Amino acid sequence: MGDPVTIPPRSGTAFTLDRGQTLTVIDPEGRQVSDLLAFARDDLREVISSGRTLDYANRIYLTTGDQLYSNRSNVMLDIIEDRVGRHDFLLTPCSKDTFRIIYGDTDPHRGCFGNLAAALEPYGVGPDAIPVAFNCFMNVPVDGATGSFTVEPPLSKAGDFITFRAEMDLVMALTACSALQSNGGSFKPIQYRID
């Protein structure tokens, strides 16, 4: 089993994941979101797609047994174990604009979006290519009658995790999310492990 790598609070990283390897995203302290992106290493224009994934799952909340699809309708990742059962796949990574528009910040943090863009730049992925992320542990309950949703603290407790198996060679990016509201009011680290 690989050693866990720590992503410090409000930061992000990128790395490669080979077909057949597993990636475990761990919430070491609890109530912390991690935005996850995946790109096909053979052709970076093939990218994780919320729309395709939700369409094939017929569910907005994904968990063990579900598959994350690319924009070309290929399976990128299988969710093989999930100790939390609530993740979000509706919202884009938080950004300077998120903090400006939603929080009214005048000097906003670059957010997950900025962290993902910086981490992915060496791999040749530009900021405009960042799609809706699979937001591990993010808790966005939707009111089916009105369509309204709220961003609530994650249901993850210290040590909870979700494990994915790669179905193709991938470039991955992962954050410790930077939005106060998404993380129960405090910024904490995320860990990941590749096996």
Added chain:
Amino acid sequence: MGDPVTIPPRSGTAFTLDRGQTLTVIDPEGRQVSDLLAFARDDLREVISSGRTLDYANRIYLTTGDQLYSNRSNVMLDIIEDRVGRHDFLLTPCSKDTFRIIYGDTDPHRGCFGNLAAALEPYGVGPDAIPVAFNCFMNVPVDGATGSFTVEPPLSKAGDFITFRAEMDLVMALTACSALQSNGGSFKPIQYRID
């Protein structure tokens, strides 16, 4: 008032829309979906974003008064009139793969995705750049407790419409949707008007 243009069943088109112009998407026979895409004419990498839009609206069902944002968090379109009140912004355009995976078709139609890709090619937009579309009149109720959703017949009646105002110069693409399930079991035309 401009003359309406008809999009035949199971087809699509693309056109430009100038800042300040309005686009009215009309369902002439009722119960027919139209997938809508928008790209910034100045830089086609700026594209309509479900994730940004939903994040700022705090709602998955959008209607009059809501704004459709780009991946750069700029407003592309305002919804200024809406006679239906139920549209989808979760699912990607139907495609060969949709029909293969969901319907089990062995010789599938190219779907909205293929129609959008063909219509956008002359504008320099490649198929991998097609994101989650704003699916006018598409009725996808979500069960908030389980996250499950179903694709139900549109609530639109003959002559119902939705009108958008452009907040920037745009390349637009629009379809008469090709998925049987999304359109109450039959393929019908869509009309649009630019004013």
